[in-house]
Amino acid sequence: MDSLLYGLAAHPALPAHLVDRLIADADADAEVAWRLADRADLSRDQVRALAARSRQASIHLAYGGLLRAEDVDPALRPEAALALLDEGRGDVSWAPRLAGDPVVARRVGLAGCRGLPAAVEEVLAADREPEVVAELALWTASPALLTRLAVHPDAAVRRAAATNEATPPELLAALLDDDPGIRQAAVCNPATPGEAAARYADDPSPVLRQALAERPDLPAAVYERFAADPVPWVRGNLAENAAIGEPLIRRLAGDDTYDVRRRLAHHPHVPLDVLARLAAATRIGPTLLPRIATATADEVPRLAGSPVPALRMLLARRRDLPDAVRDALADDRDAKVAASIAPHPGLSERRLGALLDRFGTRVAAAVAANPGTPAALLERLAAQQPPAGKALRAVARHPHATAAALLRCLADPKARPLAAAHPALPADVLTGLLGGDDPQTVEAAAANPSLPAGQVESLLGKAVERRRSRS
Numbered sequence: 001m002d003s004l005l006y007g008l009a010a011h012p013a014l015p016a017h018l019v020d021r022l023i024a025d026a027d028a029d030a031e032v033a034w035r036l037a038d039r040a041d042l043s044r045d046q047v048r049a050l051a052a053r054s055r056q057a058s059i060h061l062a063y064g065g066l067l068r069a070e071d072v073d074p075a076l077r078p079e080a081a082l083a084l085l086d087e088g089r090g091d092v093s094w095a096p097r098l099a100g101d102p103v104v105a106r107r108v109g110l111a112g113c114r115g116l117p118a119a120v121e122e123v124l125a126a127d128r129e130p131e132v133v134a135e136l137a138l139w140t141a142s143p144a145l146l147t148r149l150a151v152h153p154d155a156a157v158r159r160a161a162a163t164n165e166a167t168p169p170e171l172l173a174a175l176l177d178d179d180p181g182i183r184q185a186a187v188c189n190p191a192t193p194g195e196a197a198a199r200y201a202d203d204p205s206p207v208l209r210q211a212l213a214e215r216p217d218l219p220a221a222v223y224e225r226f227a228a229d230p231v232p233w234v235r236g237n238l239a240e241n242a243a244i245g246e247p248l249i250r251r252l253a254g255d256d257t258y259d260v261r262r263r264l265a266h267h268p269h270v271p272l273d274v275l276a277r278l279a280a281a282t283r284i285g286p287t288l289l290p291r292i293a294t295a296t297a298d299e300v301p302r303l304a305g306s307p308v309p310a311l312r313m314l315l316a317r318r319r320d321l322p323d324a325v326r327d328a329l330a331d332d333r334d335a336k337v338a339a340s341i342a343p344h345p346g347l348s349e350r351r352l353g354a355l356l357d358r359f360g361t362r363v364a365a366a367v368a369a370n371p372g373t374p375a376a377l378l379e380r381l382a383a384q385q386p387p388a389g390k391a392l393r394a395v396a397r398h399p400h401a402t403a404a405a406l407l408r409c410l411a412d413p414k415a416r417p418l419a420a421a422h423p424a425l426p427a428d429v430l431t432g433l434l435g436g437d438d439p440q441t442v443e444a445a446a447a448n449p450s451l452p453a454g455q456v457e458s459l460l461g462k463a464v465e466r467r468r469s470r471s
Contacts, residue, residue, distance in 0.1 A: 002029075003439040005463040007446025009035040013453050018460055019046060025464070026053040033057035042066060051080060059083045074098065082109040085116075095120040104129050111135035121145055130154040137161040143168050155179060162186040169193050180205060187211045198222050206231040216243035223248060232257040239264040250274060258282065265289060272299065279310035286340075288317040300325055309334040316340035330355060335362045342366035349374050356380070361388045368394035375402045382408040393418055403429075413438075420444035427452055434459070 008014065009022055009032050019036065023046060026033040033054035036042070042050070047066045051058035055077065061067040062083035074081035074094040078101060084090035085098075086109070098110045099120050110116070111124045112135050124136045125145060137149040137160035150161040150171045155178075161167050162175040162185035173196035175186045186192050187200065187208055194217030200208060201222045206229075212218065213226045214237045226238045227248055238244060239252050240263045252264050253274045264270060265278045268290040275291055278284075292314050295303060303315040304325045313336045315321075316329045321344070329341040330351045338355050341347070342363050347355075352373055355363050361384065367373060368381050368391045381388075382395050382405040389412050395401050396409040396418035403426050409419040410429075419425060420433050421444035433445040445451070446459070 002463060002466075003442040004434060004446050004459065005029075006031055006035055007443035007448075008456060008460045008463060010038065010443075010447040011451065011456055012041075012447075012449045013451075014039075014456060014460075015453070016043070016046075018457060020049075021460075021464070023050045023053060026050055026057060030054065030056045034060060037061050037064065037066075047071065051077065055079055062089075063087060065089075078103075078106050079109075082106060082113070085110065085113040088115065092117060096123070099123045104131065107132045108135045112139050114139060114141065116140075118142070125149065130156055133157045134160040138164055140164070141166045147171060150175060155182065158182050159185045163189055165189060165191040167191065172196075176200065180208070184208055184211060187215075190215075190217075194218050201225055206234060209234045210237050213237035214241060216241060218243070220245075227251055232260055235260045236263045240266050242268050246271060253278060267291065268294070272303070275314075276306060276308045276311050279314055280308050284310070284314065286317070289314055292318060304328055309337055313337045313340045316344075319344055321346075327351065335359045339363045339366040343369040343371075345371050347372065349377065352377060360384075361391070364388045364391035365394050367391075368398060371399075373398065373400060375400045375405070378402065379405045381405070387412060389414060396422060417441045417444045421448055423448065423450045425450060427455075431455070 022032060022036055026036060033050065033056055036050055037057040037060040047061055048071045051061050051067055051071060058067065058077050058080035062080045067080060069084055069089060069091045072080050072084060074097060078098060081090060081094050082098065085094065095110060095116055098106060101107055107127060108131055111132050121136060121140055121142060124132055127133050133152065134156040137157050140146060143166065146161055146164060146167045149157055150167060152158055158175065158178060159182045162172060162182050169191060172186050172189055172192040176183050176196055184207065187197050188211050194215060197212060197215060198218045201212060203209060209229060210233050213234050223238060223244050226234055229235055235252065235255060235257065236259050239260050249264065249267060249270055252260060255261055261278055262282045262284060265275060265282060265284050266289060270291050300321065303311060306312055312329060312332060316337055317340055323346065326341065326344055326346055329337055330347055332338055338359050339362060342355050343366050347370060352367050352370060356367055364381055364384060365388060368378065378395050378398055378401050381391050392409045392412045392415040395405050396415045401422060401424055403424055406419045406422050406425050409415040416438065417440040420441045425448065427450055430445045430448050430451050433441055436442055
């Protein structure tokens with residue numbers, strides 16, 4: 001792997017004539033072609049040239065919006081043509097040709113495109129390969145075609161039809177009586193009538209009951225049965241179902257399975273007193289819970305004053321808190337609350353420094369992740385002893401990081417590639433990194449915009465010559 005060349009191919013200041021030079025060799029290295037296709041400064045001519053040189057790049061350019069229908073000959077670049085059709089930007093006149101392509105994977109790709117002419121869908125529906133027909137059954141929006149495919153002799157095709165939300169509800173209800181795999185697909189399809197799906201609430205398959213427990217359109221009595229299901233995963237799926245009411249939520253809060261209680265905390269309508277109990281006894285993780293995100297202006301101060309530290313920590317995940325609430329949480333005595341509020345973009349430099357003074361390494365990474373953390377505080381974080389790897393990685397990503405802070409980040413193996421990509425790293429340091437043994441660091445340094453243009457040209461010439469001498 002030529003990390004230096006890959007980094008240079010992505011360098012934002014690479015002159016157009018050097019981009020052209022790399023495009024000319026793009027067919028020799030898919031990785032170089034891929035990085036070139038990611039460039040934001042490609043001209044129309046360069047886009048067309050790169051697509052002509054590299055199949056992988058042509059697909060990437062198509063999905064990236066740079067390649068246009070008039071740039072593509074479907075006979076030469078069928079994959080790019082399929083990508084454009086898949087994006088809805090292709091020429092539908094290509095479809096009949098691609099429907100007869102001898103490569104099965106291409107016909108499958110075409111069958112997955114929306115908006116195909118009806119005549120082309122008919123050709124695909126009659127394809128000799130069930131894989132092609134199944135892909136069509138999965139994506140077509142034609143109820144008439146799905147009516148036929150829902151009774152296709154191949155089970156994979158029927159299963160795809162059972163998955164498609166455009167399949168008429170009466171057909172989905174009928175597919176529930178098919179084999180277990182097809183029944184599972186129909187149960188998971190929100191277009192399947194809930195009343196029909198509910199008939200399988202006592203199915204012996206726990207996987208099927210799990211899928212049913214997620215549905216929002218079942219009778220209340222079915223949810224009651226699932227709350228007593230012997231399989232914890234069924235009860236866990238039920239716990240996150242927005243359709244269950246408060247009595248069932250309170251019942252599930254006493255479930256003897258930890259995962260059920262953890263998932264109940266993610267329910268969008270869990271009462272706050274129930275959430276307080278769950279938070280105190282359950283490790284929920286670093287996430288903004290739906291019920292916390294929708295807490296009202298009256299509820300937010302009450303949550304901030306909760307005697308349960310875990311509930312205050314969950315509230316601190318919000319990034320739209322009133323200033324007074326945000327600052328009160330920043331003054332909290334609990335380290336987990338402090339770490340949760342530390343990345344809030346509205347905190348002052350004084351409060352960020354105070355957080356670090358009180359809690360040290362326990363909040364270092366969170367303080368470093370705050371977009372408003374000033375350069376001096378980032379330098380202090382980078383200089384902490386013993387070094388905190390997670391904090392160093394956050395410092396290395398921070399737009400305010402200085403050269404002094406980044407130099408310390410280079411000592412950490414995981415922070416080093418991040419620091420090597422930072423534009424504040426001095427050019428002489430970047431030059432030293434280019435000869436290192438870590439491919440990620442070399443590539444990041446080579447792509448760094450602080451690398452002087454003259455050096456970029458020289459390095460690129462040497463890298464290309466070295467590659468040619470090896471081939």
